[in-house]
Amino acid sequence: xxxxxxxxxxxxxxxxxxxxxxxxxxxxxxxxxxxxxxxxxxxxxxxxxxxxxxxxxxxxxxxxxxxxxxxxxxxxxxxxxxxxxxxxxxxxxxxxxxxxxxxxxxxxxxxxxxxxxxxxxxxxxxxxxxxxxxxxxxxxxxxxxxxxxxxxxxxxxxxxxxxxxxxxxxxxxxxxxxxxxxxxxxxxxxxxxxxxxxxxxxxxxxxxxxxxxxxxxxxxxxxxxxxxxxxxxxxxxxxxxxxxxxxxxxxxxxxxxxxxxxxxxxxxxxxxxxxxxxxxxxxxxxxxxxxxxxxxxxxxxxxxxxxxxxxxxxxxxxxxxxxxxxxxxxxxxxxxxxxxxxxxxxxxxxxxxxxxxxxxxxxxxxxxxxxxxxxxxx
Numbered sequence: 473x474x475x476x477x478x479x480x481x482x483x484x485x486x487x488x489x490x491x492x493x494x495x496x497x498x499x500x501x502x503x504x505x506x507x508x509x510x511x512x513x514x515x516x517x518x519x520x521x522x523x524x525x526x527x528x529x530x531x532x533x534x535x536x537x538x539x540x541x542x543x544x545x546x547x548x549x550x551x552x553x554x555x556x557x558x559x560x561x562x563x564x565x566x567x568x569x570x571x572x573x574x575x576x577x578x579x580x581x582x583x584x585x586x587x588x589x590x591x592x593x594x595x596x597x598x599x600x601x602x603x604x605x606x607x608x609x610x611x612x613x614x615x616x617x618x619x620x621x622x623x624x625x626x627x628x629x630x631x632x633x634x635x636x637x638x639x640x641x642x643x644x645x646x647x648x649x650x651x652x653x654x655x656x657x658x659x660x661x662x663x664x665x666x667x668x669x670x671x672x673x674x675x676x677x678x679x680x681x682x683x684x685x686x687x688x689x690x691x692x693x694x695x696x697x698x699x700x701x702x703x704x705x706x707x708x709x710x711x712x713x714x715x716x717x718x719x720x721x722x723x724x725x726x727x728x729x730x731x732x733x734x735x736x737x738x739x740x741x742x743x744x745x746x747x748x749x750x751x752x753x754x755x756x757x758x759x760x761x762x763x764x765x766x767x768x769x770x771x772x773x774x775x776x777x778x779x780x781x782x783x784x785x786x787x788x789x790x791x792x793x794x795x796x797x798x799x800x801x802x803x804x805x806x807x808x809x810x811x812x813x814x815x816x817x818x819x820x821x822x823x824x825x826x827x828x829x830x831x832x833x834x835x836x837x838x839x840x841x842x843x844x845x846x847x848x849x850x
Contacts, residue, residue, distance in 0.1 A: 473504070474574070474596045475589035476511040476534070480520035483727050483744050484694035485672065485770025486611060490589060492673040493609065494525070496842055502849065505581070509534045509570060509593070515728075532573050536565060559618065562637040566595045574599035585849065587649075591641035592631060598644065607848070608645040609670075613655055614638055615662075639663055647848050652791025668848060671791065671841045672770045674777030674834055679827045680753040687720040687817060690755035690780075692748065692771055695728040702762035702785075703729060706809075707736055710761070713810035718817045726751055752778035756823065757816045760788030761809065776800065777834040781826035783812045799829045 479491040497504050507530040508521065522529050577583075578600055586600050587607040591614060597606045618632035639662040642648055648667040650656040659667045691706070693699035707723065714721045715738060723739045726748070730741035745751055752758070758775035762785060769788045776782060776792075782800035789802050801816070803809040816823050 473587045474507045476509045476593055477589050478508050478516040480517040489672045489770055496673060504528055534567050537567060559632055559634055562592055562633055562641045563595050565592060571599055591638055594641035594644045606645045607647045609649045613658055635662060668844050670844045671837055672773050673838050673841050674774050676835055677749060677778045679779040679831060684756045685754045687718055687722055688755045689721060689723045690758045692726045693729040695732050698762050698765045699729045700732040706761040709806040710810045714813050717814045752780055755780060757781040760784040762788045776830040779827050779831035781816045781823050799833045
């Protein structure tokens with residue numbers, strides 16, 4: 473696996489997703505090598521990754537290609553053709569010096585399968601011959617992704633491209649991994665290559681026998697703009713409504729999102745927590761109030777894997793087909809979202825039902841995803 477996303481610390485949804493795929497592959501009996509391209513040196517734990525993956529761990533430096541003439545003129549040409557300053561060529565951030573490392577690894581080790589994380593690192597697949605099965609784990613759709621951010625006051629600062637460029641990336645692979653059915657259907661309009669669905673797999677934790685802390689509402693997230701926008705919206709529009717019905721309700725924030733949120737009454741910021749299990753166990757419910765985004769919201773399925781009642785927006789529940797109402801509660805307006813949270817906090821029977829349904833759903837979800845993953849390798 474070649475990834476610009478680290479596995480440790482596992483404090484963001486995409487990191488947890490990469491970790492679970494690698495862990496599942498090892499448990500299937502495969503010889504796994506993890507090559508991490510160090511795009512975030514200040515936010516990774518190299519020691520823990522080395523301990524986790526042993527001799528199969530490779531760390532390579534990353535240099536953003538700022539001074540590349542190809543990048544400069546290619547960007548100008550792309551902007552002239554597309555006229556959208558927010559859209560980028562598919563290989564815009566790819567560090568070509570990585571190719572030497574990959575070619576040396578390929579010469580030293582006979583790889584059967586190469587998995588690349590994200591379409592914008594798909595160029596790495598060109599370093600491997602036709603005898604290697606090439607896979608792209610997409611995580612998300614990036615065609616015109618910038619348009620989602622125009623629905624909010626937030627400026628777009630990540631990555632978006634055109635359908636033509638995304639198709640170019642997908643066609644470098646033999647197999648495409650989509651996160652859910654709608655993404656699978658979209659990718660199939662861009663490429664003739666095989667597309668399968670492998671959902672975000674999660675660690676399973678049976679419902680805790682200890683009672684949760686009364687009124688404890690939990691949100692776990694990275695410092696992405698999607699998370700910052702969603703939780704700020706919740707604090708401003710929903711938390712006061714909830715506390716008017718449940719005075720002891722308190723919001724607990726966990727993860728790098730804490731650094732982006734101002735201190736507020738009835739909000740406790742725990743920061744990055746190494747062991748999330750006791751944090752989840754003590755929560756009465758988990759929320760996911762994000763308002764925009766694509767891909768699959770990892771934080772929702774992870775909360776279900778911890779057997780917790782969940783209240784989410786429809787955006788936060790995307791890809792989790794047939795889960796609404798029966799497994800978790802979905803609401804988009806501040807009033808309805810607040811009512812769902814209050815219902816869970818004040819109705820022990822509803823909370824127990826959602827907890828049991830969450831664990832069963834996550835267990836089934838993992839099994840279906842593993843079956844798809846095992847199928848392509850077999």
